[in-house]
Amino acid sequence: MAALSLRARTRELWDEHNPGLDTSPMEVVALVKRITALLELAVEPIYDGAELTAAEVSLLVPLRHVEEDVTAIRLAERLNMSRAGVSKTLAKLERRGLIARVPDPADRRAALITMTDTGKAAIDDLFPRELEAHGRLLAGLGPDRAAVVSALTLLADTMEAALDA
Structure with a gap:
């Protein structure tokens, strides 16, 4: 929860000091980074000492x-x-x-x-x-799993299209 308030506060500070700056990408990027970090933490014990x-x-x-x-x-x-x-x-x-x-x-x-x-x-x-x-990690998604996969697919496709443009 503290991380959420830190992200919100960081965005507020940027908005205060740079009122014309669009900070909205921070919402998505921060979540992607958080998810990536959680995935890495989950597998860390598996790779400790692994081949x-x-x-x-x-x-x-x-x-x-x-x-x-x-x-x-x-x-x-x-x-x-x-x-x-x-x-x-x-x-x-x-x-x-x-x-x-x-x-x-x-x-x-x-x-x-x-x-x-x-x-x-x-x-x-x-x-x-x-x-x-x-x-x-993903077991708690239950029936929302398909919606999450759909949203992440949209995100990945959108980002690929932007890079290809």
């Missing part, structure tokens, strides 16, 4: 059951991540034997990424526990 980081799991989840060849560029695009960040993380995963990269026969500059059995075992262990932690 993978949360960022690495985010990269490996889409690779786990992939049916087509995937390059780092395609993976970065799918996950809306920077190519440099994806490449750096993949290099770490490859050094640890969790993924393998082989030259793409269609484009020698690119590499096809596959998970090793070690990588599959690691993701099969951690990802279900992450889902369970998130599930506990």
